[in-house]
Amino acid sequence: MPALADTFISALHRLESDRDTDTIASLFADDASLSNPLVSYDDGGVDAAKTFWSHYRDAFDEIASEFRAVTQTEGVAFLEWRSRGSIDGEAFDYGGVSVLEEADGKIAAFRTYFDSAQIPRAHSTGGEGSGRSGKPEIAVTGKKNGEDDLETAQREAAEQRAKGGYS
Template identity: 40%
Template sequence: MDTLTQTFMQALQSAEQTRDPAPLVALFSEQATLRNLTTQTWEGVNGAAAFWEAYLNTFASIRSEFSHHADDGRTGVMEWEAKGQLAGGHDLTYRGVSVIEHDGQKVSAFRTYYDSAAFVRPETV
């Protein structure tokens, strides 16, 4: 039987492929919080929908590959590398770690930490 972390990883890859975040959003509770490297916090199922729609809209294409994951029944940790193309057409590869807190059925907290420098294009001289 898959852990919620494994289900989450599969739902994320599906959302990236289909551009439909609905199955991923369905994993979040009404009390969920989502955070990335910005200072903003998204809350609830509507917040999860807004978070994942914004994520997908950042890219023309994206694919996350998971190199390691662990789940103790309450917390899931995922190491990943994502490759794709930004909405503006520039190729991108970046790595990070995401953490979920859950009750085995629903995600109550999502936090992700990644190499934000990968999103900055150096100026050409």
């Protein structure tokens, strides 16, 4: 697992700097699951990983993550991180923890935990190089009133927080 955690961190940095989704997606098993507080892909494998990481990167104008601690046990790695960047020119700084579960040298499950209220919501489709300009390169499912899955999840999380709880 040490090599896989290090490889994941390196691939994430490539995704953040160069928008390289192929490298990070290739680390996932064919039946891998991925989730964060806003979206979840169960047993989607490499295709789901590519969609998950494309959505992640396209949400930001700029983003860079640093890892404060990596703790590993047999088949599981816990990564504490902090990400900084901008969305529509508004700076953000948020932190969280990600869990990687390994099976046969691949990531079988990826879960990440953070407070979504710490991230500003995008107000435009983004500018040149933001990844949010023009039409999305990936199919967006679950549209509701013109919202994509991430927008719906963000709205629902905000409504839940307004009621005094979290989704």
